Amino acid sequence: MNQSRDDQYNEFVSLLGHCENRIRRFVRSLMIRGVEIDDVMQDVSLECWRKFESFSPACDESSNDEFVRWACVIARFKVLSRIRDASRERLVFRDELYDLLADQVLADQASHVTAKHLAHQRALESCLDRLPEDDRRLLLSVHVPGDSVAEIARQTGAKARRLYNRINALRGLMLDCVRSRLASE
Amino acid sequence: MSEKLRNQIFAALDGTIDAASFDALHRELETNAQSRELYLECVELFESLGEIKSTGPNLSVASNQVASFRSITVRRYALWFSAAVAVLLTCTAIAYALGRQTSNDRSIADRETVHQRSGSSEVNQLETMVAGHASLRRALDVHWADESTTYQAGDLIPEGRLSVDQGIIELDFFCGATVVAEGPAELEVHSDWELTCLSGRLRANVPPAARGFVINAAESKIVDLGTEFSLLVSKDSAQVEVIDGEVEIHQSSLNPERLTTGQQKWLNGIHQESTTIAEVASSAELEKRRADQLRAKLSKWLDATKQLSADPRLIAYYPIGSERTDKIQSDRRISNTAVTGKAGDGFLVGSVSQSQGRFGELSSGLEFDRPGSRVRVRLDGTFDAFTFVAWVKIDSLQHAYNALFMADGYENGEPHWQIDHEGKMMLSVMVDDTAEIMHYSSFEDAMVRGAGRHRIYRTPVIWDLSKSGRWMHLVAVFDPDGGTVRQYVDGIKVDESTIEPEWMVKQLHIGAAEIGNWGQPSRKTPGFAVRNLDGTIDELAVYNAALDDHKVLELYQAGRP
Numbered sequence: 001m002n003q004s005r006d007d008q009y010n011e012f013v014s015l016l017g018h019c020e021n022r023i024r025r026f027v028r029s030l031m032i033r034g035v036e037i038d039d040v041m042q043d044v045s046l047e048c049w050r051k052f053e054s055f056s057p058a059c060d061e062s063s064n065d066e067f068v069r070w071a072c073v074i075a076r077f078k079v080l081s082r083i084r085d086a087s088r089e090r091l092v093f094r095d096e097l098y099d100l101l102a103d104q105v106l107a108d109q110a111s112h113v114t115a116k117h118l119a120h121q122r123a124l125e126s127c128l129d130r131l132p133e134d135d136r137r138l139l140l141s142v143h144v145p146g147d148s149v150a151e152i153a154r155q156t157g158a159k160a161r162r163l164y165n166r167i168n169a170l171r172g173l174m175l176d177c178v179r180s181r182l183a184s185e
Numbered sequence: 186m187s188e189k190l191r192n193q194i195f196a197a198l199d200g201t202i203d204a205a206s207f208d209a210l211h212r213e214l215e216t217n218a219q220s221r222e223l224y225l226e227c228v229e230l231f232e233s234l235g236e237i238k239s240t241g242p243n244l245s246v247a248s249n250q251v252a253s254f255r256s257i258t259v260r261r262y263a264l265w266f267s268a269a270v271a272v273l274l275t276c277t278a279i280a281y282a283l284g285r286q287t288s289n290d291r292s293i294a295d296r297e298t299v300h301q302r303s304g305s306s307e308v309n310q311l312e313t314m315v316a317g318h319a320s321l322r323r324a325l326d327v328h329w330a331d332e333s334t335t336y337q338a339g340d341l342i343p344e345g346r347l348s349v350d351q352g353i354i355e356l357d358f359f360c361g362a363t364v365v366a367e368g369p370a371e372l373e374v375h376s377d378w379e380l381t382c383l384s385g386r387l388r389a390n391v392p393p394a395a396r397g398f399v400i401n402a403a404e405s406k407i408v409d410l411g412t413e414f415s416l417l418v419s420k421d422s423a424q425v426e427v428i429d430g431e432v433e434i435h436q437s438s439l440n441p442e443r444l445t446t447g448q449q450k451w452l453n454g455i456h457q458e459s460t461t462i463a464e465v466a467s468s469a470e471l472e473k474r475r476a477d478q479l480r481a482k483l484s485k486w487l488d489a490t491k492q493l494s495a496d497p498r499l500i501a502y503y504p505i506g507s508e509r510t511d512k513i514q515s516d517r518r519i520s521n522t523a524v525t526g527k528a529g530d531g532f533l534v535g536s537v538s539q540s541q542g543r544f545g546e547l548s549s550g551l552e553f554d555r556p557g558s559r560v561r562v563r564l565d566g567t568f569d570a571f572t573f574v575a576w577v578k579i580d581s582l583q584h585a586y587n588a589l590f591m592a593d594g595y596e597n598g599e600p601h602w603q604i605d606h607e608g609k610m611m612l613s614v615m616v617d618d619t620a621e622i623m624h625y626s627s628f629e630d631a632m633v634r635g636a637g638r639h640r641i642y643r644t645p646v647i648w649d650l651s652k653s654g655r656w657m658h659l660v661a662v663f664d665p666d667g668g669t670v671r672q673y674v675d676g677i678k679v680d681e682s683t684i685e686p687e688w689m690v691k692q693l694h695i696g697a698a699e700i701g702n703w704g705q706p707s708r709k710t711p712g713f714a715v716r717n718l719d720g721t722i723d724e725l726a727v728y729n730a731a732l733d734d735h736k737v738l739e740l741y742q743a744g745r746p
Binding site for chain 2: 021024025028029032033091093094096097100101104105108120121124125128139140142143167168171172174175178179
């Protein structure tokens with residue numbers, strides 16, 4: 001190990017920057033309620049940094065993909081201990097399902113993590129693009145700070161419950177659209 | 186099925202799923218790899234939509250998709266990195282907050298005033314928006330001017346007119362401001378932050394968080410910059426006085442004027458002889474008066490309980506509110522004070538917690554909010570009729586069925602009194618427990634074996650979220666002789682049904698039974714088995730008689746808080 005700590009740090013930050021959203025999806029799929037996800041992500045990135053010396057990619061070409069897999073293994077245990085701490089929380093996956101999901105995602109990540117991610121994003125953006133403006137706004141409203149279903153309900157006079165149903169319908173539409181685009185690629 | 190599963194997953198990711206649906210989802214994911222696949226696709230979709238929002242709502246995502254994605258990523262991390270540096274180098278955990286500014290994981294439930302109405306099987310019907318800008322904290326001797334818009338303490342106040350002929354109301358605006366108004370008064374609530382006073386006297390208390398709270402009066406706008414002022418608006422004059430702090434007064438075409446502690450101003454009309462308007466009760470005085478009033482009502486009720494206990498028609502009577510909280514705590518028991526049955530004391534099981542009854546800290550109540558909580562009783566005998574009377578405060582209806590009073594085995598002639606997740610009160614008595622009846626349960630989405638032949642008498646919806654935390658007087662009467670079932674809320678009959686011959690049962694029993702839960706569920710599915718009441722009960726009476734409308738109203742009047 002002849003790298004200086006600074007070089008290591010730069011490399012780490014760059015990997016984390018490129019891979020954080022993949023790791024985050026992994027964490028989110030194990031923690032159904034996303035409320036504590038930022039805390040967990042912080043724990044995970046700190047732990048990854050502590051253990052970074054043990055990360056040795058086989059080749060530079062695929063170092064991002066390898067980093068994702070490596071970090072997800074760390075994340076898997078971090079999330080588990082978080083869930084155990086929060087055992088009174090209703091909405092958590094119990095052990096068996098937790099392992100099934102983690103295994104399934106890790107298996108999906110066996111190859112081309114980054115390429116798959118980009119393909120998915122491309123597909124989603126072009127699907128979104130086909131939505132009318134107000135549907136797109138509604139669909140994204142739950143994610144946009146400052147916008148909300150309640151706000152749209154107020155502006156348009158529509159019932160909030162109807163809007164929520166509409167959001168779910170739009171989500172279903174997006175799932176189908178993304179799926180068919182990825183299949184035709 | 187697939188759409189239902191999808192919607193369950195969405196609700197789970199939004200954080201709005203109820204416990205029963207979550208359990209169903211959990212089972213489905215455990216057993217079905219395809220469902221897990223769908224779940225993971227949904228997570229991907231949620232996270233990706235969350236990232237796309239970072240481009241801002243007005244920025245088109247149509248062109249250069251990949252490029253725009255990269256740039257988002259970079260922008261997001263540019264912020265994040267500087268935070269991460271601090272985190273990583275110092276190994277302290279303070280800086281992730283910066284990353285959070287761009288993070289998108291607040292669930293719908295966290296973001297909005299969406300209250301979860303759990304217990305519903307329809308995931309997309311889970312959320313109920315509660316409309317309101319303020320809640321009515323206290324109402325003292327109030328006569329509402331308009332019969333159609335009356336409120337009780339604890340109610341949410343929506344946008345619109347509030348008129349009181351007499352009495353005092355205290356409103357907690359959601360921005361944090363408190364307004365005490367004395368009748369006759371006419372107010373108009375506009376938002377969490379704004380109110381118009383058309384007439385009446387009021388006093389506004391504005392903590393720092395609510396600075397900027399606006400009261401309109403006499404074509405002027407009074408902006409409170411903190412603490413307290415009072416206002417008197419009559420037909421031809423309006424006067425404002427700052428009790429403590431500072432207000433800003435905007436009148437048309439004039440520069441705003443500031444008033445500070447002790448200063449007064451006439452907003453229009455002729456300056457009349459200087460009356461002091463700071464006479465409107467402060468919150469503290471109001472609280473004292475309300476406490477006095479509660480004490481008076483409590484002592485009236487305590488007298489009433491002594492007479493009630495002597496009623497020979499009682500099977501059991503638990504005036505929980507009259508017992509000392511610490512005594513209930515140490516004995517783990519509530520007394521049956523009915524002259525007829527000393528034996529039927531109730532025993533607390535599990536995590537029943539003692540809380541305040543309907544007369545506030547002066548009285549006790551039992552809270553059944555944890556699944557294991559229950560009070561067990563044993564009431565032996567054969568009865569000719571049932572009347573169940575209870576004072577109940579419901580916080581939420583979490584389960585498919587929420588128990589009030591339930592006989593254990595639900596054998597022939599035994600009663601079940603509960604409220605379903607939609608807010609309908611239900612009374613049923615088993616007719617033939619040997620009958621095998623299969624029926625479709627929408628809650629469980631399956632054919633299930635019924636408990637036997639019985640009929641459930643349901644009222645219209647008597648409870649919704651807007652009544653959360655409000656004390657209600659509930660009565661259910663099973664009257665075989667009269668051939669009817671009657672149910673009442675706050676002394677008013679809400680349902681009357683005929684008992685058809687095939688559902689008639691004349692030999693009634695109770696035996697082992699529970700208050701606030703059900704001890705012997707006949708099916709073990711989550712939606713069915715857990716029935717604890719998320720709420721508080723502070724009085725329960727069971728009569729071997731069918732009380733009439735008049736008597737029910739009398740009981741309500743005697744026990745009103």
